[in-house]
Amino acid sequence: MSLNLGTILQASAATRPDHPALRVSGDAVSYAALDRAARGIATGLRERGIEPGDRVALMVPNVPQFTMAYFGILYAGAAVVPLNVLLVAGEVAYHIEDSEAKLLIAHPLFADAARAGAEAAGVPVIWADGSEAPALDSLAGCAPLDAPHPTSADDTAVILYTSGTTGKPKGAELTHSNLLLNCAQVFPRLIPLGPDDVALATLPLFHSFGQTAVQNAMIAAGGTCVLLPRFTAQDAFDLIEAHQVTYFAGVPTMYFALLHHEGGEQYKLPSLKYAVTGGAAMPVEVMKAFERRYPVQILEGYGLSETSPVASFNTMDRPRKVGSIGYPVWGVEMAILDDDDRPVADGDPGEICIRGHNIMRGYWRNPDATAETIKNGWFHSGDIGVRDEDGCYSIVDRKKDMIIRGGYNVFPREVEEVLYGHPAISEAAVIGIPDERLGEEVKAVVALAPGQQATSEEIVAYSKEHLAAYKYPRHVEFIDTLPKGPTGKILKRELR
Amino acid sequence: MSLNLGTILQASAATRPDHPALRVSGDAVSYAALDRAARGIATGLRERGIEPGDRVALMVPNVPQFTMAYFGILYAGAAVVPLNVLLVAGEVAYHIEDSEAKLLIAHPLFADAARAGAEAAGVPVIWADGSEAPALDSLAGCAPLDAPHPTSADDTAVILYTSGTTGKPKGAELTHSNLLLNCAQVFPRLIPLGPDDVALATLPLFHSFGQTAVQNAMIAAGGTCVLLPRFTAQDAFDLIEAHQVTYFAGVPTMYFALLHHEGGEQYKLPSLKYAVTGGAAMPVEVMKAFERRYPVQILEGYGLSETSPVASFNTMDRPRKVGSIGYPVWGVEMAILDDDDRPVADGDPGEICIRGHNIMRGYWRNPDATAETIKNGWFHSGDIGVRDEDGCYSIVDRKKDMIIRGGYNVFPREVEEVLYGHPAISEAAVIGIPDERLGEEVKAVVALAPGQQATSEEIVAYSKEHLAAYKYPRHVEFIDTLPKGPTGKILKRELR
Numbered sequence: 001m002s003l004n005l006g007t008i009l010q011a012s013a014a015t016r017p018d019h020p021a022l023r024v025s026g027d028a029v030s031y032a033a034l035d036r037a038a039r040g041i042a043t044g045l046r047e048r049g050i051e052p053g054d055r056v057a058l059m060v061p062n063v064p065q066f067t068m069a070y071f072g073i074l075y076a077g078a079a080v081v082p083l084n085v086l087l088v089a090g091e092v093a094y095h096i097e098d099s100e101a102k103l104l105i106a107h108p109l110f111a112d113a114a115r116a117g118a119e120a121a122g123v124p125v126i127w128a129d130g131s132e133a134p135a136l137d138s139l140a141g142c143a144p145l146d147a148p149h150p151t152s153a154d155d156t157a158v159i160l161y162t163s164g165t166t167g168k169p170k171g172a173e174l175t176h177s178n179l180l181l182n183c184a185q186v187f188p189r190l191i192p193l194g195p196d197d198v199a200l201a202t203l204p205l206f207h208s209f210g211q212t213a214v215q216n217a218m219i220a221a222g223g224t225c226v227l228l229p230r231f232t233a234q235d236a237f238d239l240i241e242a243h244q245v246t247y248f249a250g251v252p253t254m255y256f257a258l259l260h261h262e263g264g265e266q267y268k269l270p271s272l273k274y275a276v277t278g279g280a281a282m283p284v285e286v287m288k289a290f291e292r293r294y295p296v297q298i299l300e301g302y303g304l305s306e307t308s309p310v311a312s313f314n315t316m317d318r319p320r321k322v323g324s325i326g327y328p329v330w331g332v333e334m335a336i337l338d339d340d341d342r343p344v345a346d347g348d349p350g351e352i353c354i355r356g357h358n359i360m361r362g363y364w365r366n367p368d369a370t371a372e373t374i375k376n377g378w379f380h381s382g383d384i385g386v387r388d389e390d391g392c393y394s395i396v397d398r399k400k401d402m403i404i405r406g407g408y409n410v411f412p413r414e415v416e417e418v419l420y421g422h423p424a425i426s427e428a429a430v431i432g433i434p435d436e437r438l439g440e441e442v443k444a445v446v447a448l449a450p451g452q453q454a455t456s457e458e459i460v461a462y463s464k465e466h467l468a469a470y471k472y473p474r475h476v477e478f479i480d481t482l483p484k485g486p487t488g489k490i491l492k493r494e495l496r
Numbered sequence: 497m498s499l500n501l502g503t504i505l506q507a508s509a510a511t512r513p514d515h516p517a518l519r520v521s522g523d524a525v526s527y528a529a530l531d532r533a534a535r536g537i538a539t540g541l542r543e544r545g546i547e548p549g550d551r552v553a554l555m556v557p558n559v560p561q562f563t564m565a566y567f568g569i570l571y572a573g574a575a576v577v578p579l580n581v582l583l584v585a586g587e588v589a590y591h592i593e594d595s596e597a598k599l600l601i602a603h604p605l606f607a608d609a610a611r612a613g614a615e616a617a618g619v620p621v622i623w624a625d626g627s628e629a630p631a632l633d634s635l636a637g638c639a640p641l642d643a644p645h646p647t648s649a650d651d652t653a654v655i656l657y658t659s660g661t662t663g664k665p666k667g668a669e670l671t672h673s674n675l676l677l678n679c680a681q682v683f684p685r686l687i688p689l690g691p692d693d694v695a696l697a698t699l700p701l702f703h704s705f706g707q708t709a710v711q712n713a714m715i716a717a718g719g720t721c722v723l724l725p726r727f728t729a730q731d732a733f734d735l736i737e738a739h740q741v742t743y744f745a746g747v748p749t750m751y752f753a754l755l756h757h758e759g760g761e762q763y764k765l766p767s768l769k770y771a772v773t774g775g776a777a778m779p780v781e782v783m784k785a786f787e788r789r790y791p792v793q794i795l796e797g798y799g800l801s802e803t804s805p806v807a808s809f810n811t812m813d814r815p816r817k818v819g820s821i822g823y824p825v826w827g828v829e830m831a832i833l834d835d836d837d838r839p840v841a842d843g844d845p846g847e848i849c850i851r852g853h854n855i856m857r858g859y860w861r862n863p864d865a866t867a868e869t870i871k872n873g874w875f876h877s878g879d880i881g882v883r884d885e886d887g888c889y890s891i892v893d894r895k896k897d898m899i900i901r902g903g904y905n906v907f908p909r910e911v912e913e914v915l916y917g918h919p920a921i922s923e924a925a926v927i928g929i930p931d932e933r934l935g936e937e938v939k940a941v942v943a944l945a946p947g948q949q950a951t952s953e954e955i956v957a958y959s960k961e962h963l964a965a966y967k968y969p970r971h972v973e974f975i976d977t978l979p980k981g982p983t984g985k986i987l988k989r990e991l992r
Contacts, residue, residue: 002851002852002853002855003649003673003677003853007827007852007853008827010827010829011826011827014824014829147829147851147873150851150873152649152650153499153648153649153650153671153673153853154648154649154650175649177499177649177673181499184681185680185681328510330507330511331503331504331506331507333506333510333643355498355643355646356498356503357498357499357503357649359498377643377646
């Protein structure tokens, strides 16, 4: 009854050993080579004292060593703790200590934070390229592990840290079953990926979206990932053309960047068959403009680290609803519940709640946080959404981002959609600021597109024209660029 | 992290509620109706004291009530114990007692054995049609269970009793993960079943082959099963034509019966896209003759109740090797091991051993039998096979069926293949009989095709021409028809 998520690599390596699994900067890593490296790393980890059930932290950008180490850790029966490569030393130490990881595999590009963090946490570092010892290469060269460790389906495969709504980051424990079903059952029913498909892997693999929807989905399909560690529109265009990429998964800001890239209209991207987005709200105007220019339909989906992550998606076999997050995926249920976990009527806003095979085991060693989040059988997303009469879901806003102005609920996303419709605005975020009289007041923080001009008064007037009186922003602040997280999600925390 | 095999039904009911899931004698049961009935049965079972983790025995032929009850039991979080409908009262009692089932759901067609067996075991019976009370219908009408019980992926979903090599039948405990991956990951990679496919479900659903490769694979695909409770060639032809069946799964004797049915050559079966076989060795001559007549390629596979069951298969994307059982399926490893569990050279015979996500949790409350069978990480099949240089496997014979004649190993299957090549022979089984001088001697038991004649001497002479001196049968017995198990497998036990 054993199940190891590494099965997806093992199976593709068995059927098409010579097919490229990964490509980066002109080099290709075949399935056989990737599997061989992972088996060596598994043996090397064992020799360094890693036992099944232990945790190993991984702080590596989108390079082949990420995938090699990821599957090496899984093959060894240990759990992967992927870290954002931009963490500072204190954060690295926190994640290692909280997860009780026994080892950090880090990339020398982030050597300072990795070294200091690991030292503070008292664990050794393995370096992901050959420039420093001990190197991952020397582990990869160990005798290959005979077979992936027979972990049980309910054992933890990956602990994904997520900031959640409050407090310190918490580790969402995802099982082998959670992750395998998300990449190998859910995903192929949305996008029929096969061995001939080529993905541009530029979403960070340490994050749930890139990990499941790109890396793991492609490996399960036996296709090829073209790795782009640091997204730029120019590199993305070049790689899509050079490798005839068929599948692009990106956060909305990536689509926006491609759309607004100078000279971007010269690329035709005829190879693109599938495009998906998620991780943040996709402005409808961006989606429409992208689709007018390039021959692909963007499917928007929804999920969280705690849901492995894919929970709902627009699908190719039903009319896409622009601006929606689609329908619950295979084997997953969603509901819009009120504060007492009772379903609300279709069309009414409430909390998006999820249940099914994709729900995490819980937060790592945090039963209180788990009990707050998984209640009455439902995972509570913290997002406010609505369901329409066809069973299609839309996000209204993050529960925590909702502004209460004079007793009225204002959902920033609605206001942002209006702002994105203004020709001069390239990025917009709407937040609540304290107001003595109203409790909160609505404020817009915007960046203008290159060469564009607008005054605060103009933007307020424009918003007033499109929004109810209690909703439109009374304050506008201009900044050059909005602060973003690793997936391009705008960090409202930092704006407040 | 919950996973319930019932997810396959729940998901298909969510996406295509009105599509027919089951058809029998002109009636159709939609996915919504099947899901509704299963949810009602789950509630009804709860009301009768069935708790998650309990066992419920199911003695029902291929009628919609089998599938309704199967998923009702799963939805309730209990484990299904399917029973062969031909069991006699004492056997029914043994299975109920051994599995500690709390309840028997039985079909009135088998009322005598079911009633007496349940009474001896001291458990109540629910009757699968409305002719006797309490009826399954009354459970199906209960308020629908809100959601499948959140069983864990490693919980036991089904206990399949298997006679094994010796002693009383043992219950192979298959988990939700085992069975879900076999029908929803393994099977679609062999045969791309979809919602437009229609299967003829005439393999018994209480047996692993029909349960996974027909019922569960079709429900996961959202397609339609046409149920035929008792196989006859005439009914099979009629239903394939009437329902435009695209997928036929049968044991070799079914193909044989179709091939030798009077008037069978009049059917063209143009709708058939996929045909698979397993459960017993497929005589090469039968396969070739079938394919000469009908426009479909037969893919032969291999598995056991203990392996969920599919372990290896010929696939559509590699050259089929006639007479082989193909390649290990997705995520499953096979090896040919000697008595010390060391791999033998390609081409040498040894025991077929299997590991991966499809291996049972163990034999129900029988750790000794489990430890004898799952050793050094490998499930030991008891079958002797060889692997060729391409990694393709063939069965030589059942380990226990092997005849040792004067120190030489004789594999009955090889002798049977020769006998099937004789124009007068329609069925053949080769067994060992005690011999004072040689230890064992080779004996053939054969049935002649209608209108054919042959003498014992002719058959011995024919065999001698095609086989080494130590292999050909010295004794030939003629019988009208060979004894067969529920899937059509010839029961050599009974011949000995």
